[in-house]
Amino acid sequence: MLSFLAHTNDRREIRRRVSLSCRVVRESDFRLIGTRAIDLSPDGMLVMAIRDAEPGDSLIVSFKATDLGLWFDAEATVARVVRGRRPKDRGRCVGLSFTRFDAVSRLVLRGHLRRTAPPIPQRDARIDYAATIKRIAYGA
Numbered sequence: 418m419l420s421f422l423a424h425t426n427d428r429r430e431i432r433r434r435v436s437l438s439c440r441v442v443r444e445s446d447f448r449l450i451g452t453r454a455i456d457l458s459p460d461g462m463l464v465m466a467i468r469d470a471e472p473g474d475s476l477i478v479s480f481k482a483t484d485l486g487l488w489f490d491a492e493a494t495v496a497r498v499v500r501g502r503r504p505k506d507r508g509r510c511v512g513l514s515f516t517r518f519d520a521v522s523r524l525v526l527r528g529h530l531r532r533t534a535p536p537i538p539q540r541d542a543r544i545d546y547a548a549t550i551k552r553i554a555y556g557a
Contacts, residue, residue, distance in 0.1 A: 432456045432458045433456060433457055433530045434455070434533065435454055435482065436453065438454075439462070439464060439478060439479065440479045440480070441464050441477075443468075443474055444475040445475065449468065450467065450476060451466050451468075451511065452467065457526075459515075459524075459530070460514065461493065461512065462478070462480075462512075465507065465508060466508075466509040466511045470511045471498070472494075472497060472498060474495040475492065475493075475494055476493045477492060478515070482526060482529060482530075483529045487522075489518075489526060491515045491516075491517060491518040492518075493516055495511050495512070496513060499511070
């Protein structure tokens with residue numbers, strides 16, 4: 418119908434659907450924020466929240482995501498908070514962006530995640546209006 422619209426993807430890595438145990442602790446008071454990750458990428462993760470967190474909070478994250486039994490440790494910040502109000506939300510969650518993550522660990526995780534399916538998008542892709550105008554103007 419509107420096939421001429423250009424869509425944008427701001428993510429550098431594809432998120433992958435997972436269900437794995439983790440430990441996410443707020444750095445300022447060492448309170449536990451979450452213990453279950455529901456999606457993961459080499460850049461961050463979405464964690465079911467057991468306690469409130471705010472965007473910008475600094476966190477310490479530990480998780481085991483491969484069949485090799487390797488533990489991954491990272492520092493992260495809260496990038497977004499999901500309040501669980503939309504029909505397709507899986508409850509309260511926090512989206513984390515890794516700020517410090519060992520390069521070798523990131524590479525191992527990226528290789529492991531390639532075998533895992535991405536989650537089904539819950540929102541429509543964002544429209545890149547500038548690219549759409551360029552496409553219309555130049556007939557690309």
